[in-house]
Amino acid sequence: MRETCHATFPEAPADGDWSRAFGHATVMALEAVAALAVEPAGVYVDGTLGGGGHSRLILEALGGAGRLIALDRDFEPRHWAAAGWGRAEGRLTVAAGSFGNLGGILAGLDQGPIDGVLLDLGISGRQLVVPGRGFSWLLDEPLDMRMDQSQSLTARDVVNNYPEKRLAEILWRYGEERASRCLARAIVKTRGREPLESTGQLAALAARVLYRPGPPPRLHPATRTFQALRLEVNGEIQELENFLKSASALIKPGGRLVVISFHSLEDRLAKAAFRAVDEEGRPLWRPLTKKPLRPEAGEVERNPKARSAKMRAAARL
Numbered sequence: 001m002r003e004t005c006h007a008t009f010p011e012a013p014a015d016g017d018w019s020r021a022f023g024h025a026t027v028m029a030l031e032a033v034a035a036l037a038v039e040p041a042g043v044y045v046d047g048t049l050g051g052g053g054h055s056r057l058i059l060e061a062l063g064g065a066g067r068l069i070a071l072d073r074d075f076e077p078r079h080w081a082a083a084g085w086g087r088a089e090g091r092l093t094v095a096a097g098s099f100g101n102l103g104g105i106l107a108g109l110d111q112g113p114i115d116g117v118l119l120d121l122g123i124s125g126r127q128l129v130v131p132g133r134g135f136s137w138l139l140d141e142p143l144d145m146r147m148d149q150s151q152s153l154t155a156r157d158v159v160n161n162y163p164e165k166r167l168a169e170i171l172w173r174y175g176e177e178r179a180s181r182c183l184a185r186a187i188v189k190t191r192g193r194e195p196l197e198s199t200g201q202l203a204a205l206a207a208r209v210l211y212r213p214g215p216p217p218r219l220h221p222a223t224r225t226f227q228a229l230r231l232e233v234n235g236e237i238q239e240l241e242n243f244l245k246s247a248s249a250l251i252k253p254g255g256r257l258v259v260i261s262f263h264s265l266e267d268r269l270a271k272a273a274f275r276a277v278d279e280e281g282r283p284l285w286r287p288l289t290k291k292p293l294r295p296e297a298g299e300v301e302r303n304p305k306a307r308s309a310k311m312r313a314a315a316r317l
Contacts, residue, residue: 022050022051022052022077022080022124022126024050024051024053024124024125024126025053025125025302025303025305025306026050026051026053026054026120027120027260027295027299027303027305027306027309028260028293028295028299028306028309028311029053029054029057030057031293031311032054032118032120032258032260032311032313033054033057033058033061033118035256035258035288035311035313036058036116036118036256036258036313037116037256038058038061038062038066038115038116039066039115040061040062040063040065040066041062041063041065041066042062042066042067042114042115042116043066043067043068043069043111043114043115044058044062044066044067044068044069044114044115044116044117044118045068045069045070045071045099045102045106045114045116045117045118046058046068046069046070046071046118047071047098047099047102047117047118047119047243048071048072048099048118048119048120048121049070049071049072049077049078049081049094050072050077050120050124050126051077051080051124051125051126052070052077052080052081054118054120055068055070055081055092058118059091059092062091064091066091067091067092067093068091068092068093069092069093069095069105069106069109069111069114070092070093070094070095071095071096071097071098071099071102071105072094072096073096073097073098073147073148073234074124074127074147074148074149075096075149076126076130077124078094078095078096081094082094093109095109098148098239099117099119099239099243100235100238100239100240100241100242100243101242102117102243102246102247102250103246103249103250106250113249113250113251113252113255114250114251114252114255115251115252115254115255115256116251116255116256116257116258117247117250117251117256117257117258118258118260119240119243119257119258119259119260120260121236121240121259121260121261121262121263121266122261122262122263123135123147123230125305127147132144133145133146134154134155134199135226135230136199136226137199137200137202137203137220137222137226139199140198140199140200141198141199141200142156142197142198142199143155143156143159143196143197143198143199143202143229144156145226145229145230145233145234146233146234147234148234153233154233155202155229155230155233156195156196156197158170158229158232158233159187159191159196159202159229160191160195160196164184164185164187164188165184167184167187167188168180168181168183168184168185170228170229170231170232171183171184171224171225171228173228173265174227174228174229174231174232174237174263174265175224175225175227175228175229176224176264177210177224177225177228179209179210182209183206183209183210183225186205186208186209187202187205190205199226202222202225202226203220203221203222203226206221206222206225207220207221207222210222227263231263236266237265237266237269240266240269240270241269244269244270244273247273248276248284248285248316251316252316253316253317254315254316255315255316256288256313256314256315256316257274257285257313257314257316258311258312258313259311259312259313260309260310260311261292261309261310261311261312262308262309262310263308267292267310267312270312271292271312273285274287274312274314275287282317283317284316284317285314285315285316285317286314286315286317287312287313287314288313288314288315289311289312289313292310292311292312293310293311293312294309294310294311295307295309
């Protein structure tokens with residue numbers, strides 16, 4: 001499928017805030033890049049380019065001999081970086097693909113072990129607001145949720161074709177939805193009459209099934225459902241698992257891995273990976289934080305979406 005650009009991007013911002021101009025507020029930007037401990041001549045990977053907030057800070061820390069490889073499955077971030085500021089940098093390579101296949105991507109670039117990787121997991125603010133993507137209940141549009149729009153599986157396919165038991169498992173595991181079985185049953189019953197086609201239909205169904213009397217909930221009732229479907233459609237947990245299994249072989253001794261997560265399952269996977277040992281029982285990583293770091297209160301006040309962020313970092317032994 002041919003990739004298309006959904007919107008005209010803004011001009012380069014005068015204040016250099018590239019991520020904000022793209023439509024996404026970068027989370028824990030300074031803390032993450034500081035934990036990466038960028039060496040001027042090093043080679044680093046931003047596995048989740050997005051609006052380029054982290055990438056721009058990494059480039060500022062790199063010298064003339066340094067290199068940044070920025071990945072994204074979504075066409076828009078790659079177009080934004082390559083057309084807006086990528087070519088001018090010279091030290092930046094923008095590549096299509098997921099960090100779950102980082103080993104293959106590095107091999108294709110003839111690049112050996114690298115000095116560090118930064119992952120800012122989840123979804124960008126722009127993906128939530130650009131019409132036609134189907135990530136949010138705020139816009140009534142076709143159920144899509146694909147980060148890579150060349151793939152075939154969509155959220156519409158999941159809600160209309162998955163068996164009830166599998167739907168319930170996805171809602172429970174990825175959405176941590178306590179009423180997962182009830183909601184899955186309602187989805188199957190509804191689609192038996194007519195297919196669920198839009199985000200508005202699904203959000204209304206979730207609100208009806210999950211309604212509880214009392215004060216309005218802090219989160220929309222469909223929040224966990226949409227999160228679970230997005231994770232399933234894009235295989236996000238599997239991609240993270242694939243990457244963490246190979247990360248120790250891709251990063252040089254002394255190199256850094258920084259992971260910002262927004263889901264308890266993602267955080268648990270990162271925590272477990274940093275405790276991994278080799279065949280002789282020797283640790284592969286030295287965690288740099290005993291507990292995950294959280295955004296400061298001021299950042300959460302400016303960007304409420306940052307409230308669930310957790311950052312873990314480790315050095316390769």
